[in-house]
Amino acid sequence: MLDDKAIKALLLRTAARDDGSADAFRRLYEQCSPVLLGIAQRIVGRRELAEEVLHDAFAKIWRVAESFDPLANQPVAWMAAVVRNRAIDVRSSHDVARVSSYHAELDNDPDGSLDRLFDWAPAADDDEDRRRAAQWLRDCLSRLNAAERQSLVLAYQHGLSHSELAAHLRKPLGTVKTWIRRGMASLRNCVESCMSGATR
């Protein structure tokens, strides 16, 4: 399990550009590259392309580490965003097969696929807040309607664009765009209301 606090410390040390930066960056790479490679591989499909993405993404993380907000608490999410964006770019420039076997699997069992992507089980070292947040996110995802959930997962996990989603789901582009936006907004509202319910 990646420890956000430790990862954040390594990221800040990387950004410092001093004698310890190269070591911090190496440890950051050692700890995060397996999960980030997994993310890239699900989007680009092919192993060698995924490694290319990993290289480019870490080169970018090194360059822009200073722009990571020291007050932010989601360093892994921040790095995952860099990897996903790079993977999406590489995917579109390499004409990766549009619908991989993952997607077929997802069509049959969208919720099972969510379980494979995310770790919902509480880790022993999780604090109470994290445990609750993970549970909320899971509950809220399951409350979305099936079409919204499926488009979010396809976009998030496999990097499908609006138009690819439209083609794959055989729905008009505008409909798919609405699903994505509404799905993300409902997800946020749902988690927010869980949060405010918990603080009352």
Add this chain to the structure above:
Amino acid sequence: MKIGGRPTLDALCGEYLVGTLRGAARRRFERALAQEPRVAQRLAYWQSVIAPRYTKMMEAQPSPSVWRRLERDLGLSRYRVAWHQRAGFWRSWAIAATAALVLVVGVELARQEPPVEPISQLVGKDPAVAQVTAHLSRDGATLELHSSRPVIAGPAQSYELWLLTPDGKVLSVAVVGTLDARFEVPMNLRSRLREGGRLAISVEPAGGSPTGRATGPVILVGPIRT
């Protein structure tokens, strides 16, 4: 127009997170992220609300070549502590000095005229521990080390003297059993010792570093006078 003030900011953050914000729109958003604190704050908020944890099941081990390429492409060696500057060396120095037993690893002392010119003062972090002066003979063939107090390597150790050239090379000069020693300078180093740089002494396995580079703690360092 700034993105931070738009009613669509939340929608953009959501699309950015899920990955459907593409091309020019994504680049605009990323520029705004760097320039408009409000955008960065809002995205950080979204990330804190919708923060999936990744499962072990999706991990994949990258091949070692990815890291090697990164190291080379980014020139990471510039951001690494040089081996002779690490703080741990000085702690090890105290331990090595205390553990030193009376056993001299044989080094043939050159029977030549005593060197006369001090060329370097080698010091540790704590100058009170021990200092070594290096003297070079006029012909550059003989080097002599004088320690401010007797320091002798332990049974499984040697001291190795290194020349750190001004252009960054690290060359082995001699392996000695005590910090009071006299020896012949290898032919290929005679002219280089007068070109400046630094001398350093590291603790190595008996007989010297097995790799040709310092493997143990560096206990003394000093610049060469030119």
